[in-house]
Amino acid sequence: MLEFLTLLSRRWRVVTAFVILGIAAAAVLTNQVQPSYRAQAQLFVAFASSDDNAASLSQGSLFTANRVKSYPDLVNSPLVLDPVIAELGLDVTTEELAGRVSAEVPPNTVLIEVRADDSSSARASEIANAVAANFITVVEDLDRIRSSDPSPVRVSITRPATAPGSPRTPIPALNIAVGLFAGLGLGLAAAAVREALDTTIKDENDIESATGLPTLAAVPINPDVGQTPVLTPATAAPVWSESYRKLRTNISYLDPDNPPRTLLVTSALAGDGKSITAANLAASLAQSGRRTILVEADLRRPTLSKLLGLVPDVGVTTVVAGRAEAAEVTQRFGDFDVITSGSIPPNPSELLGSQAFRQIVQQLRETYDNVVIDTPPLLAVTDAAVAAVAADAVILVTQARRTKKPELLKALYGLRAVDANVAGVVLNRVSGASGSYYQYTSTRPARTDRKRARRSSAQG
Numbered sequence: 001m002l003e004f005l006t007l008l009s010r011r012w013r014v015v016t017a018f019v020i021l022g023i024a025a026a027a028v029l030t031n032q033v034q035p036s037y038r039a040q041a042q043l044f045v046a047f048a049s050s051d052d053n054a055a056s057l058s059q060g061s062l063f064t065a066n067r068v069k070s071y072p073d074l075v076n077s078p079l080v081l082d083p084v085i086a087e088l089g090l091d092v093t094t095e096e097l098a099g100r101v102s103a104e105v106p107p108n109t110v111l112i113e114v115r116a117d118d119s120s121s122a123r124a125s126e127i128a129n130a131v132a133a134n135f136i137t138v139v140e141d142l143d144r145i146r147s148s149d150p151s152p153v154r155v156s157i158t159r160p161a162t163a164p165g166s167p168r169t170p171i172p173a174l175n176i177a178v179g180l181f182a183g184l185g186l187g188l189a190a191a192a193v194r195e196a197l198d199t200t201i202k203d204e205n206d207i208e209s210a211t212g213l214p215t216l217a218a219v220p221i222n223p224d225v226g227q228t229p230v231l232t233p234a235t236a237a238p239v240w241s242e243s244y245r246k247l248r249t250n251i252s253y254l255d256p257d258n259p260p261r262t263l264l265v266t267s268a269l270a271g272d273g274k275s276i277t278a279a280n281l282a283a284s285l286a287q288s289g290r291r292t293i294l295v296e297a298d299l300r301r302p303t304l305s306k307l308l309g310l311v312p313d314v315g316v317t318t319v320v321a322g323r324a325e326a327a328e329v330t331q332r333f334g335d336f337d338v339i340t341s342g343s344i345p346p347n348p349s350e351l352l353g354s355q356a357f358r359q360i361v362q363q364l365r366e367t368y369d370n371v372v373i374d375t376p377p378l379l380a381v382t383d384a385a386v387a388a389v390a391a392d393a394v395i396l397v398t399q400a401r402r403t404k405k406p407e408l409l410k411a412l413y414g415l416r417a418v419d420a421n422v423a424g425v426v427l428n429r430v431s432g433a434s435g436s437y438y439q440y441t442s443t444r445p446a447r448t449d450r451k452r453a454r455r456s457s458a459q460g
């Protein structure tokens with residue numbers, strides 16, 4: 001049930017689209033179908049008897065009851081219909097009219113219901129009445145033994161047909177309802193199929209089930225990230241900046257006695273938000289009074305100098321090449337220090353795997369409380385995995401509804417292969433529609449507490 005509700009909440013658009021389509025299709029079809037009206041006349045069959053003793057009366061009624069059973073079949077015989085066609089000047093063949101005329105004897109009665117269907121309401125009643133009138137003539141004739149005899153059967157019209165006010169088919173309300181339910185069914189099926197085919201990471205549970213890793217923070221989409229990429233105490237997006245504080249806190253909880261200080265940020269693919277996450281993690285660490293440096297180890301597509309408005313010429317590559325000290329290429333942004341990539345080298349992997357790079361990180365670790373390292377995507381190049389060796393903990397950024405489970409897993413295996421300490425996942429770009437997400441994460445401890453409480457009360 002819960003799964004059904006999550007499916008609905010995630011895929012309500014598909015379901016709604018199908019429902020609307022179903023209703024629209026039903027409306028269009030209803031509109032195109034020619035209406036069919038049914039008019040009905042009622043006949044009464046009596047046995048006309050000359051002498052009225054009881055025996056002949058009961059005999060007569062038995063005769064009538066039996067006789068009446070065979071009458072409905074007569075109603076669409078040419079004998080009855082041909083005069084109707086002529087009389088009303090209908091443009092149909094006998095067979096066609098036969099298909100639209102029927103009769104029925106309600107059980108245990110001597111009544112005959114004569115029905116006629118037509119696209120015109122008035123014509124339907126005309127046909128029904130004409131058929132009824134001709135039927136009477138034909139039946140009374142047939143039951144006469146000699147043509148001079150009076151007919152032993154008398155059929156009379158008890159209720160003439162009147163023009164029906166509304167068509168028998170189509171019934172718009174019914175068709176719309178059918179369209180609605182068909183659309184709903186198809187929509188739910190489509191939603192289920194899409195859900196089954198969709199392997200993207202959507203929430204904490206997906207991360208947990210795919211990797212077993214904790215979600216350190218859920219970062220909402222921030223439309224202002226272009227203008228203000230790095231949080232400040234006065235950032236206009238409080239939920240967004242709060243999520244990085246949450247990330248900072250959760251990292252400190254990872255190992256309370258010895259929290260990881262060198263933090264490497266990476267992800268499966270480009271554009272997941274590694275650089276934004278790294279910069280804001282550095283900013284939130286600095287905000288809590290920790291001496292923090294952000295190091296750009298993305299030596300392929302460096303973005304930090306542009307993002308933070310720093311000088312791009314010197315940086316990590318300059319220091320690794322031995323042309324400068326780390327302190328000489330360190331720049332300041334807000335409360336924290338930054339070393340950008342420097343000029344792009346031909347062999348980034350080798351550079352990041354070098355002893356020199358490890359020494360720089362080690363040296364910065366002595367000067368600063370925290371070193372945050374921004375890296376290239378893991379599925380593209382090995383750089384991040386190589387650099388991960390120099391870090392205490394690795395933070396994997398995942399883009400909500402974009403990163404696929406297999407991609408995340410592949411990235412994770414790449415890190416595990418070099419024995420990196422993968423601390424957890426940052427779920428980035430959580431959509432505003434599921435804005436309750438932030439609340440969801442903050443209520444999570446309460447949930448587990450409740451679970452725990454239930455468990456212990458079950459034991460106790």
Ligand SMILES: Nc1ncnc2c1ncn2[C@@H]1O[C@H](COP(=O)(O)OP(=O)(O)O)[C@@H](O)[C@H]1O
Nearest residue numbers: 219220221222225270271272273274275276429
């Ligand atoms: N939470 C977010 N909300 C809105 N845009 C974001 C968010 N995180 C990242 N972005 C945008 O996504 C793009 C890629 O981010 P970036 O950090 O450069 O990715 P990466 O370093 O993984 O390639 C950038 O344009 C950035 O502004």
Ligand SMILES: [Mg+2]
Nearest residue numbers: 274275298303
């Ligand atoms: Mg980047």
